[in-house]
Amino acid sequence: MGKPDTITYPVEDPVWNSKPAWVLPGWAEPVMVASILFGAMxxxxxRDYSVFRQSRNRHKTILDDEPGSDLSSDSLLHYDSENEDDAQDPIAASKHMPKQRKCCFGFVVQTPNTSRFKNNFHSRILQKFPFLIEMFYWIINYAFYRMTAITSQRIFAKTGIWNVAQAHGIKVLEVEHLSWLSFLFPVQERQVQQWFMRGHQDALTFLNKAYALIHIPGTVGFICWYYYIAPSHPTFAVARRTMTLTNFLAFLTFIFYPCMPPRLLPKEYGFLDTVRHDDAESVWMSGKYVNSLAAMPSMHFGYAFCIGLTLVYHSGLFRRTLERGEMRKGPFWKLFYLFVGLAYPVFILTVIVATANHYIMDALVSACYVFIAYSCNKIFYVFLPLEDWFLWLLRAEKPIPSTGERFREYGGRI
Structure with missing residues (x-):
């Protein structure tokens, strides 16, 4: 196929024969997400840790030891002063000594020791339900996303953010299909959507719903599932920090490079807004603070790509040894995780292009962001002193994560 001379097409009113999809009530998605989160919590x-009395069982943590009591070597090995996942050095905790946090360029910062607050009621709630910390992290993520639209609008107030975003969207198409980089994009987004429009409109309706319903519930569901099944909290935290840093890289792009999705471009560019036809916008994609001009990069694909890589890693097929605490998987489960890890990003890529919500370049950029985020995910350690001070102000102690505990209790061997 030769390089096209133009990215515009004669304006045609496409015939849409598919019946609009059933519209979910506005409360359904929040209830779905809340159910997943509280179910994971x-x-x-x-189970045998009591919020109302001291725990006297095998789940007793290093924070429950009395000063001067003998500590096992396992407890001492568990501590890593550079790791966000450990609440406190057991000896320092028993004496309420300040924490030593390593920051950038080797600097060591002393922060308050919050272990003295371990028996406060809200600390014990966190110790009983440590997943609450993960829920708090994602609430912060969502709050930052909500602010991108306002910030971007203020930056481009004089030029008009709609015009800027439209120009950026057209530029993306030109780079994909008219520049020397066109060899990276052998298939045009319009061709993908047109294939579904010509005889596969019911499938396109399904993809519209998938675009709306999979992104937030699916990502939240993955975080909950991996917290439950991961072999260790450090392993889980790498995936969580990678997704979070990918988020913030994307948020910066949303602010300084607003980009109109293909479905909102003028008609001569050949795209149909099937999302509006199906009334398939997610409740998370509507409202005053939603950024509808944030096509670049695609966080739908960014999340899916990160999840896919995690599942491929979790399959164990490309690792010679198991992690400490990791259960051995049978051949079926290894192949299952590999298949889902490869198929899920491919499916999401099809969804975002067929529904004209994103350009193929959006997916490529988000994949690059995932690799950058993975390489730099420990940058979030610089915020540990702030977290220590925040917990000190709340008079709360950070709980020791329960990642993978319940799964191993049930003898999980997949």
Whole structure:
């Protein structure tokens, strides 16, 4: 196929024969997400840890030891002063000594020791339900996303953000299909959507719904599932920090490079807004603070790509040894995780292009962001002193994560 001379097409009113999809009530998605989160909070709770009295069982943590008591070598090995996942050095905790946090360029910062607040009621709630910390992290993520639209609008107030975003969207198409980089994009987004429009409109309706319903519930569901099943909290935290840093890289791009999705471009560019036809916009994609001009990069694909890589890693097929605490998987489960890890990003790529919500370049950029985020994910350690001070102000102690505990209790071997 030769390089096209133009990216515009004669304006045609496409014939849409598919019936509009059933519209979910506005409360359905928030209830779905809340159910997943609170279900995970319940599933990863410490069953025999009591909020109302001291725990006297095998789930007793290093924070429950009295000063001067003998500590096992296992507890000492568990501590890593550079790791966000450990609440406190057991000896320092028993004496309420300040924490030593390593920051950038080797600097060591002393922060308050919050272990003295371990028996406060809200600290014990966190210890009973440690997944609450993960829920708090993602609430912060969502709050930052909500602010991108306002910030971007203020930056481009004089030129008009709609015009800027439209120009950026057209530029993306020109780079993909008219520049020397066109060999990276052998298929045009319009061709993908047109294939579904010509005889596969019911499938396109399904993809519209998938675009709306999979992104937030699916990503939240993955975080909950991996917290439950991961072999260790450090392993889980790498995936979580990678997704979070990918988020912030994307948020910066949303602010300084607003980009109109293909479906909102003028008609001569050949795209149909099937999302509006199906009334398939997610409740998370509507409202005053939603950034509808944030096509670049695609966080739908960014999340899917990160999830896919994690599942491929979790399959164990490309690792010679198991992690400490990791259960051995049978051949079926290894192939299952590999298949889902490869198929899920491909499916999401099809969804975002067929529904004209994103350009193929959006997916490529988001994949690059995932690799950058993975390489730099420990940058979030610089915020540990702030977290220590925040917990000090709240008079709360950070709980020791329960990642993978319940799964191993049930003898998980997949």
């Amino acid at each position: 319940y599933m990863t709770r410490r």
